[in-house]
Amino acid sequence: MLDQRLLRDDPALISGQLARRGIEIDLTGLQSIAIQERNLQEQRSDLQAEGNRIGKAVGQQIQAGASPDGPEVRDLRDQGNRIKQQVAGLEEEEKVLEARLREQLLTLPNLPDPRVPEGHSEADNVEVSTWGTPRRPTPGETLQEHWQIAERLGLLDSGERSVRIAQSRFVTLLGQGARLERALIAFMLDRHTARGYTEVMPPILVNSASLTGSGQLPKFAEESFKCADDDLWLTPTAEVPITSLHRDEVIPAEKLPLKYVAHTPCFRREAGSYGRDTRGLIRLHQFNKVELYWFCHPEQSQAAHERLTRDAEGVLEALDLPYRRIELCGGDLGFSAARTYDLEVWLAGAGAYREISSCSTCADFQARRSAIRFKEGKKTQLLHTLNGSGLAIGRTMAALLEAGQQGDGSVSLPAALVPYMGGIDRLSSPG
């Protein structure tokens, strides 16, 4: 959520910044609501002060011996009643304005960081760096895509059974496939906790206040699965429960930064992606993800963003997976993000880079929605939140299968994973 003070003082600055996301919006109407609301509040609180004085005077007179039904007291009571009615009227107006203001404010995305490159779409994103050498087929060699390899090796159900169990865009991992998923989760959690992250296993059903706090509601309700009988949703990312881990809290400055890592299943409706990535592990309604999350001091957030991104990149490097770092342009930024690096892993079979992690700083946007502050000396102010995948498990598995495929049909695994696979360094045909 954006700062109301900024809205009152300089709405043009906000619309100027939002234009960098490709959003054209005139905020003068919203500004005048904010200012009106403020004026009403001022009038009302003055009246209430007057009412409080009268109330006290009544008490004093009665204690001084005046009759509760005497003329002086009755006169004061009448005054009190008049004020009460006026206050009630003002309060009602104020509430209406406040609700309208908040409702609209919640739909406005974060302001892009000044360093974010200009651009309208994915095509304008900027490649920042690359790591490793993408595997290309040698002459005469055909590299398979991960779903072909996985089905051949019996690592996952070809689809029919998962549809029977649930629907399309769900998978069932089997045998070494399930083992590899578990190994990747454990490997990443171990790696990040060794680097100072605190492991958390949060609820993965979250209430609507939590989704609002991190920015998924109210605008993106159609992206999440909702429980019919409760105010609970399947979390689309661990970012949601972790943000709310400290919702409405004031954290002592010396405790910052708080760094968390969580493995959770994630659930997304993927509305509007019909026909895209229908096979394999790339785009599913349910997938596993290890998420990195920082709560930090505003002055540290830029450095924290680099650190968090490096921590995600470190996983790819440890797994020998070539990747590149992309900085998203203004037009491609997510709703809550002020600045985002996407990490794209090389998929050898598909012959393309594919997003495997998105590392964002949200500045104080989520902190304001969620009322997460820190206290430094006497001062309490909003902190900054950052999040990034470290990494998406299914897509990591896809990249590993495609990168490690051998001429004999087996798949070799990177050394780092071997201990997590019970000593196995190769997945081979079940027979």
Add this chain to the structure above:
RNA sequence: GGAGAGGUGGCCGAGUGGUUGAAGGCGCAGCACUGGAAAUGCUGUAUAGGGGCAACUUUAUCGAGGGUUCGAAUCCCUCCCUCUCCGCCA
């Protein structure tokens, strides 16, 4: 799901409808005492919003929302949550 108890400041805990943002204690901070510390004493110690350069001032907040009243932590209604016992259950 059934029965009961309860939700007050960072924590514990008092609070008869009348100047209560709330006694007392703990904790924390500052000062004094000390060679230093402990102990002791004194002072201070919530959040959010408005006005003011500031000192300061004002409004709201005792789980949430309504109501009664000139005035509500205190009375009434609704809801939420927590705890205990029972039932069910991984």
